[in-house]
Amino acid sequence: xxxxxxxxxxxxxxxxxxxxxxxxxxxxxxxxxxxxxxxxxxxxxxxxxxxxxxxxxxxxxxxxxxxxxxxxxxxxxxxxxxxxxxxxxxxxxxxxxxxxxxxxxxxxxxxxxxxxxxxxxxxxxxxxxxxxxxxxxxxxxxxxxxxxxxxxxxxxxxxxxxxxxxxxxxxxxxxxxxxxxxxxxxxxxxxxxxxxxxxxxxxxxxxxxxxxxxxxxxxxxxxxxxxxxxxxxxxxxxxxxxxxxxxxxxxxxxxxxxxxxxxxxxxxxxxxxxxxxxxxxxxxxxxxxxxxxxxxxxxxxxxxxxxxxxxxxxxxxxxxxxxxxxxxxxxxxxxxxxxxxxxxxxxxxxxxxxxxxxxxxxxxxxxxxxxxxxxxxxxxxxxxxxxxxxxxxxxxxxxxxxxxxxxxxxxxxxxxxxxxxxxxxxxxxxxxxxxxxxxxxxxxxxxxxxxxxxxxxxxxxxxxxxxxxxxxxxxxxxxxxxxxxxxxxxxxxxxxxxx
Amino acid sequence: xxxxxxxxxxxxxxxxxxxxxxxxxxxxxxxxxxxxxxxxxxxxxxxxxxxxxxxxxxxxxxxxxxxxxxxxxxxxxxxxxxxxxxxxxxxxxxxxxxx
Numbered sequence: 002x003x004x005x006x007x008x009x010x011x012x013x014x015x016x017x018x019x020x021x022x023x024x025x026x027x028x029x030x031x032x033x034x035x036x037x038x039x040x041x042x043x044x045x046x047x048x049x050x051x052x053x054x055x056x057x058x059x060x061x062x063x064x065x066x067x068x069x070x071x072x073x074x075x076x077x078x079x080x081x082x083x084x085x086x087x088x089x090x091x092x093x094x095x096x097x098x099x100x101x102x103x104x105x106x107x108x109x110x111x112x113x114x115x116x117x118x119x120x121x122x123x124x125x126x127x128x129x130x131x132x133x134x135x136x137x138x139x140x141x142x143x144x145x146x147x148x149x150x151x152x153x154x155x156x157x158x159x160x161x162x163x164x165x166x167x168x169x170x171x172x173x174x175x176x177x178x179x180x181x182x183x184x185x186x187x188x189x190x191x192x193x194x195x196x197x198x199x200x201x202x203x204x205x206x207x208x209x210x211x212x213x214x215x216x217x218x219x220x221x222x223x224x225x226x227x228x229x230x231x232x233x234x235x236x237x238x239x240x241x242x243x244x245x246x247x248x249x250x251x252x253x254x255x256x257x258x259x260x261x262x263x264x265x266x267x268x269x270x271x272x273x274x275x276x277x278x279x280x281x282x283x284x285x286x287x288x289x290x291x292x293x294x295x296x297x298x299x300x301x302x303x304x305x306x307x308x309x310x311x312x313x314x315x316x317x318x319x320x321x322x323x324x325x326x327x328x329x330x331x332x333x334x335x336x337x338x339x340x341x342x343x344x345x346x347x348x349x350x351x352x353x354x355x356x357x358x359x360x361x362x363x364x365x366x367x368x369x370x371x372x373x374x375x376x377x378x379x380x381x382x383x384x385x386x387x388x389x390x391x392x393x394x395x396x397x398x399x400x401x402x403x404x405x406x407x408x409x410x411x412x413x414x415x416x417x418x419x420x421x422x423x424x425x426x427x428x429x430x431x432x433x434x435x436x437x438x439x440x441x442x443x444x445x446x447x448x449x450x451x452x453x454x455x456x457x458x459x460x461x462x463x464x465x466x467x468x469x470x471x472x473x474x475x476x477x478x479x480x481x482x483x484x485x486x487x488x489x490x491x492x493x494x495x496x497x498x499x500x
Numbered sequence: 501x502x503x504x505x506x507x508x509x510x511x512x513x514x515x516x517x518x519x520x521x522x523x524x525x526x527x528x529x530x531x532x533x534x535x536x537x538x539x540x541x542x543x544x545x546x547x548x549x550x551x552x553x554x555x556x557x558x559x560x561x562x563x564x565x566x567x568x569x570x571x572x573x574x575x576x577x578x579x580x581x582x583x584x585x586x587x588x589x590x591x592x593x594x595x596x597x598x599x
Contacts, residue, residue, distance in 0.1 A: 311543070313547070333585055352521075368521040382548070
């Protein structure tokens with residue numbers, strides 16, 4: 002290879018356009034890294050080396066022939082394994098779908114292919130996207146490349162770990178209650194949960210349909226914006242997809258960094274006296290000072306129903322999940338128990354054998370919340386509180402243009418630490434969940450490191466459909482703070498257990 | 501962050517929910533789920549103290565769901581619909597005898 006392989010999505014794309022690197026070289030480079038490093042990280046469930054190289058060869062041939070190519074031509078990407086890929090196994094990290102080969106691509110996957118991106122493979126996740134550590138995968142553990150003893154976050158933990166470890170130039174994840182932002186925070190990368198309706202959900206295996214969004218994850222803000230532009234926009238195949246045009250991000254991403262005239266809110270409830278790690282608080286407060294220095298006016302605001310967000314979320318998300326996952330009945334696709342005596346046994350035993358404990362827990366909770374005698378008190382109540390949470394944000398956004406918070410109360414926790422107590426795992430989602438309930442865009446980006454050297458995430462929340470506003474603030478902060486471009490040292494190792 | 505006392509679920513309630521969910525659960529998992537669900541429902545009890553009189557529910561967070569005109573379209577080629585089936589005969593899914 003004449004040139005070193007550029008790090009980052011846009012740098013690689015530019016080198017591909019300039020002919021300094023071929024799509025085959027870029028793809029081989031990433032496949033070699035996966036071969037060498039992913040045994041330690043465990044990010045990929047399926048690597049499609051043959052398919053990726055075939056795609057890359059075709060792109061190089063078209064470039065040599067002088068054909069017009071897509072915006073991501075030859076850029077190798079990874080996909081969370083709940084996005085359908087035609088002809089390529091898609092498991093949702095569940096035994097239920099361990100041999101499922103989709104007949105079509107998700108809309109976001111089709112758009113990436115139309116942009117001539119190369120699909121390297123499918124990334125690990127919590128089973129059916131239910132979890133905050135990727136430990137609920139039925140197949141393997143994914144380790145945080147900053148410290149292999151720790152969780153990468155979840156549920157898009159494979160996506161975050163693969164981006165952080167340089168096992169792809171960018172990735173897609175999905176976010177129902179923080180599943181893009183929290184792993185982005187834990188792994189020191191950038192992740193965007195777009196506004197509900199901004200990105201098509203067609204071909205995303207549904208968890209909670211009123212909350213799920215697909216979004217991009219990459220090494221820096223502008224790489225993330227580039228992926229977002231490739232996947233977003235109206236899709237007639239998703240009835241909740243918006244016809245509002247995608248924002249033009251060019252001016253939002255320009256390098257002048259001036260934020261004067263912007264009002265940025267700090268929600269008091271997101272900086273609690275208890276339960277927020279001191280290093281996280283300090284890093285976020287430093288980031289706020291950087292934003293102030295760039296000209297933004299910093300305003301304290303209140304989101305008074307924040308304390309109800311987790312209860313509300315775990316009723317609505319599980320109710321929707323119990324309904325969505327009813328389709329896995331062992332008849333048309335998915336696992337079927339051996340020799341069932343009758344149809345009811347076929348349903349119940351197939352599901353009981355193939356769903357993991359967390360999925361069973363959530364199906365049970367959702368079924369309970371929707372059952373006769375309880376629906377009004379649980380699901381109905383939660384739907385009302387959701388309105389109050391949404392109104393909190395509407396009132397805040399009447400005063401400010403965006404909100405800044407920590408993404409997670411802590412940095413990456415040790416693997417296994419929270420598995421025994423699901424409620425404690427749920428409670429740690431406190432800063433990411435309300436965003437989904439209100440349908441807002443949210444972005445997580447690195448803002449420093451804790452004393453153990455683990456990345457800390459800064460969360461930006463915006464008005465519906467104002468992804469451009471978030472990217473403007475994020476790019477200005479990234480340029481001013483120099484927080485992009487930090488990578489975990491190779492080979493990835495487990496750090497000493499702090500005592 | 502405080503958690504409320506556990507909400508005590510009867511084993512029979514757990515069995516009833518599992519039946520509704522068409523989910524066969526081993527006895528040890530049922531006891532684990534009974535305790536976990538009790539703890540989670542205990543936390544969720546906080547919502548009952550919040551006055552929501554007259555507050556409309558939010559069920560979808562974006563715009564209203566758009567409807568498309570009805571019409572025939574080909575979603576899958578012949579045979580594709582059974583390609584992932586655990587058991588099928590020609591173009592039909594095979595299940596145990598129902599009647």
